[in-house]
Amino acid sequence: MNGFTASLALLGVALLGVGGVYGAARALRSPAEPLPAGPFESGLEPSQHAVSRFHVRWYTVSMLFLAFDMEMVFMYPWTRVISAVGASAVIEMFVFLAVLVAGVLHAWREGALRWT
Amino acid sequence: MDMRARLLRATAARPHVLPVSTPGGTAARLAAERYLRLHDLPLALTPADADLLLVTGPDRSALRPAVDRLWQHLPAPRARAHAPTADAVPGALARCRADLADHTHNGDREGGGRDSGRGHEGHGGGMEMPAGLPMAGTGEDRDGLSLDQLHVSLGPLLADWPSGLTVRMTLQGDVVQEAEPSRQQLGDDGPAPLWAEPWARAAGGEPVTVEEAARRRAAAHLDSLGRLLAVAGWAGAAATARRLRDELLDGTPGAALRPEVRRFARRVGRSRTLYWLTRGMGVLDGERARAAGVSGPAARAGGDVPARYRTWLEDIVGDVDRLGETAPLDPAEEGPRGGGVGERWPSAALVRVLPELLEGAELAAARLIVASLDPDPDELAAAPQEVGIHG
Amino acid sequence: MVEAAGWWSLLVAPALLLAGAVLAVAGDALLAARDAGRPRSAVAAARPLLEVPRLLAAQPRRMPAPDRLLWRLGVVTVPVSAVLSVLVIPFGHRTVADLSVGVVWFNAMEVFTWAGLWLAGWGPNAVFSLVGGYRFVAQGLAYELPLMFALITAATGAESLRVGDIVAAQQGLWFAVWMPVAFVVYLAGVSALCFLGPFGYPVGRDIASGVLGETTGADRLLLRAGRWLWLVSGAAMAVPLFLGGGAGPWLPAWAWSSLKTLLVLAVLVWVLRRLPVLRADRYVEFAWVVLIPLAIVQALVPALVVLNR
Numbered sequence: 084m085n086g087f088t089a090s091l092a093l094l095g096v097a098l099l100g101v102g103g104v105y106g107a108a109r110a111l112r113s114p115a116e117p118l119p120a121g122p123f124e125s126g127l128e129p130s131q132h133a134v135s136r137f138h139v140r141w142y143t144v145s146m147l148f149l150a151f152d153m154e155m156v157f158m159y160p161w162t163r164v165i166s167a168v169g170a171s172a173v174i175e176m177f178v179f180l181a182v183l184v185a186g187v188l189h190a191w192r193e194g195a196l197r198w199t
Numbered sequence: 200m201d202m203r204a205r206l207l208r209a210t211a212a213r214p215h216v217l218p219v220s221t222p223g224g225t226a227a228r229l230a231a232e233r234y235l236r237l238h239d240l241p242l243a244l245t246p247a248d249a250d251l252l253l254v255t256g257p258d259r260s261a262l263r264p265a266v267d268r269l270w271q272h273l274p275a276p277r278a279r280a281h282a283p284t285a286d287a288v289p290g291a292l293a294r295c296r297a298d299l300a301d302h303t304h305n306g307d308r309e310g311g312g313r314d315s316g317r318g319h320e321g322h323g324g325g326m327e328m329p330a331g332l333p334m335a336g337t338g339e340d341r342d343g344l345s346l347d348q349l350h351v352s353l354g355p356l357l358a359d360w361p362s363g364l365t366v367r368m369t370l371q372g373d374v375v376q377e378a379e380p381s382r383q384q385l386g387d388d389g390p391a392p393l394w395a396e397p398w399a400r401a402a403g404g405e406p407v408t409v410e411e412a413a414r415r416r417a418a419a420h421l422d423s424l425g426r427l428l429a430v431a432g433w434a435g436a437a438a439t440a441r442r443l444r445d446e447l448l449d450g451t452p453g454a455a456l457r458p459e460v461r462r463f464a465r466r467v468g469r470s471r472t473l474y475w476l477t478r479g480m481g482v483l484d485g486e487r488a489r490a491a492g493v494s495g496p497a498a499r500a501g502g503d504v505p506a507r508y509r510t511w512l513e514d515i516v517g518d519v520d521r522l523g524e525t526a527p528l529d530p531a532e533e534g535p536r537g538g539g540v541g542e543r544w545p546s547a548a549l550v551r552v553l554p555e556l557l558e559g560a561e562l563a564a565a566r567l568i569v570a571s572l573d574p575d576p577d578e579l580a581a582a583p584q585e586v587g588i589h590g
Numbered sequence: 591m592v593e594a595a596g597w598w599s600l601l602v603a604p605a606l607l608l609a610g611a612v613l614a615v616a617g618d619a620l621l622a623a624r625d626a627g628r629p630r631s632a633v634a635a636a637r638p639l640l641e642v643p644r645l646l647a648a649q650p651r652r653m654p655a656p657d658r659l660l661w662r663l664g665v666v667t668v669p670v671s672a673v674l675s676v677l678v679i680p681f682g683h684r685t686v687a688d689l690s691v692g693v694v695w696f697n698a699m700e701v702f703t704w705a706g707l708w709l710a711g712w713g714p715n716a717v718f719s720l721v722g723g724y725r726f727v728a729q730g731l732a733y734e735l736p737l738m739f740a741l742i743t744a745a746t747g748a749e750s751l752r753v754g755d756i757v758a759a760q761q762g763l764w765f766a767v768w769m770p771v772a773f774v775v776y777l778a779g780v781s782a783l784c785f786l787g788p789f790g791y792p793v794g795r796d797i798a799s800g801v802l803g804e805t806t807g808a809d810r811l812l813l814r815a816g817r818w819l820w821l822v823s824g825a826a827m828a829v830p831l832f833l834g835g836g837a838g839p840w841l842p843a844w845a846w847s848s849l850k851t852l853l854v855l856a857v858l859v860w861v862l863r864r865l866p867v868l869r870a871d872r873y874v875e876f877a878w879v880v881l882i883p884l885a886i887v888q889a890l891v892p893a894l895v896v897l898n899r
Binding site for chain 1 (some may be wrong): 202203206238245246249262265266268269271272274275296332333334336346347350351352353354355356357360365371372373374561
């Protein structure tokens with residue numbers, strides 16, 4: 084069984100399991116008619132829809148994360164060629180990471196990670 | 200025996216309970232918490248997770264709409280009960296569980312939530328008002344950015360919260376921009392609040408021993424700590440605090456309690472993680488506290504959240520050492536939330552300082568700040584309404 | 591050494607994962623019983639399983655204007671990605687598929703959960719749920735990079751992304767011994783993924799159980815099962831990555847795998863009850879300024895060792 088078939092088959096098994104849970108709930112729940120409910124707001128009525136643009140802090144951290152994460156994907160193939168390429172591979176990767184960390188430190192000093 | 204009946208029996212064997220405690224019902228709340236703890240009935244925090252709605256304490260008409268709204272949102276199978284006093288709790292829960300297991304009874308409950316306020320299928324004006332609700336509007340934040348604002352209230356009915364207290368907040372994301380506490384005018388002339396009762400009796404000239412007062416005060420602080428630790432998400436320590444509280448109220452002798460209370464105080468008081476997570480929050484210096492009329496541990500601590508919980512812990516250890524003293528209580532001595540001579544219901548002052556402490560805090564920090572002050576709902580119900588706090 | 595097993599493993603692997611989750615839940619119930627002063631018994635340990643029939647029997651709820659598609663998608667993603675992650679986790683000498691990019695596969699599955707739980711918080715259109723979803727995003731932004739570095743550190747030590755090679759590279763000395771920082775960071779990252787105990791920030795009591803607050807029935811069952819499945823999967827993956835896989839004297843490899851997994855699981859379940867919830871306002875800064883540089887320095891160690899090998 085090659086990796087591709089195996090992963091698809093496992094996905095099938097997982098989805099069957101999830102489908103089984105939903106099927107069992109559908110067969111067993113009663114009343115099956117959904118209850119018209121509202122969001123829990125400490126016993127009061129909500130005064131507006133909750134879905135909204137969230138606080139700006141998340142956006143700055145997300146940008147920082149994306150920048151770092153995209154670059155980090157390079158590290159996966161890099162792990163396989165360290166001894167083949169030699170010392171230059173290690174030096175280049177860690178200089179690169181040092182640049183990224185310098186970026187993080189700059190963002191930190193600018194308050195991008197300040198949460199309150 | 201069909202499948203459905205079996206499922207209902209399984210639900211009734213371990214139902215999740217949504218407890219609602221009304222102001223003035225601390226004794227009933229304690230009885231319910233003990234029952235749930237000993238019988239392994241999990242607490243539900245929202246109606247979605249609940250099978251039983253248990254109202255403990257006197258019937259409060261001001262809270263009735265909120266209780267009914269919670270009940271409407273409970274999915275079937277469900278049951279509700281009201282236990283006005285501590286003695287009524289076990290019976291009420293047993294009755295509810297029997298109701299849950301009885302499928303003939305549960306089958307015809309489907310219509311329960313029909314009148315839940317609004318028509319949910321878009322009967323308010325089309326695109327702009329889906330489900331009859333407006334979208335969040337924008338407003339300026341402290342840095343001049345225009346951000347979405349949500350208007351949310353904490354309370355009146357929320358787990359680990361002084362029930363009946365409502366703090367209306369304007370949130371940007373999860374940052375509190377504005378907070379306005381209000382409490383219902385309940386005009387209560389009933390019995391004294393459970394935690395302050397020995398002091399009230401002593402002031403009335405009745406003989407009260409130091410032991411009784413120390414026991415009550417230590418239990419009150421453990422109750423507050425249980426709430427604070429639960430809000431801080433430390434389930435294990437919160438459970439220990441509540442167990443020790445119940446043991447104190449049961450009259451367990453001091454010698455038996457002392458080692459465990461000390462161990463608990465050490466574990467929580469010296470926890471670096473808890474300190475790291477709460478330091479610098481809700482700073483209320485002693486001078487400002489006293490100016491606002493705050494007395495008791497919050498004023499003595501004169502600092503942030505850790506200062507307040509450490510003051511509680513010191514008081515608890517001191518009080519447990521005093522168990523066994525038979526001298527009469529001096530009614531001028533400080534009660535669990537302070538007071539004594541100056542003010543009869545010190546919890547009202549704790550609510551008064553809330554707005555300035557909550558503004559700018561995060562939602563989680565706001566919960567911790569309220570829990571670290573822990574105004575007593577019984578005292579709030581008994582205290583007269585004052586100017587500046589809207590009903 | 592590690593080789594792909596037959597078709598039967600497609601059923602056995604999820605079954606083992608589920609069995610591990612049941613054990614973890616039972617262990618957690620015993621610890622809870624001790625804290626609450628209840629007797630500890632087999633019945634006390636098994637009682638949480640009553641949740642399954644309870645949730646299957648529950649009536650569905652209809653929220654005002656929910657995002658039904660994303661909500662459902664998010665709920666399903668959490669347990670499904672947990673099950674998919676076991677694809678590459680060896681049990682003794684056997685694994686479902688020993689992918690040449692096994693470590694990346696595990697990483698990818700775990701990233702699905704970060705997205706899934708946020709969607710589950712967004713879906714119901716409720717304030718506390720939404721706040722919980724965003725809290726999980728903050729948690730992900732803080733822990734995902736250190737966790738990736740931990741995975742990469744182990745891969746660097748073996749110069750391979752194949753989990754079987756990583757196990758083989760630990761003959762003689764476990765990675766946990768000379769990569770302790772990566773090991774601890776890995777365990778913390780995996781626990782953060784499970785939103786249990788101190789990482790229960792997105793489902794905190796202070797926001798009325800946040801992401802879980804408005805879910806009922808099968809949705810709730812899947813989300814709650816998903817977090818325990820992930821905890822077991824994380825504990826099981828720690829064994830090939832850091833604890834030498836199925837290697838050990840006397841016992842067969844599968845026995846060593848299960849023993850080590852159960853031990854890691856027991857430690858996690860115990861530790862997770864011992865701490866208060868860690869909040870974003872404290873750990874985001876900590877994760878970026880302390881954990882990430884530490885994890886990078888740790889990744890340098892195997893890189894230098896490999897270079898001189």
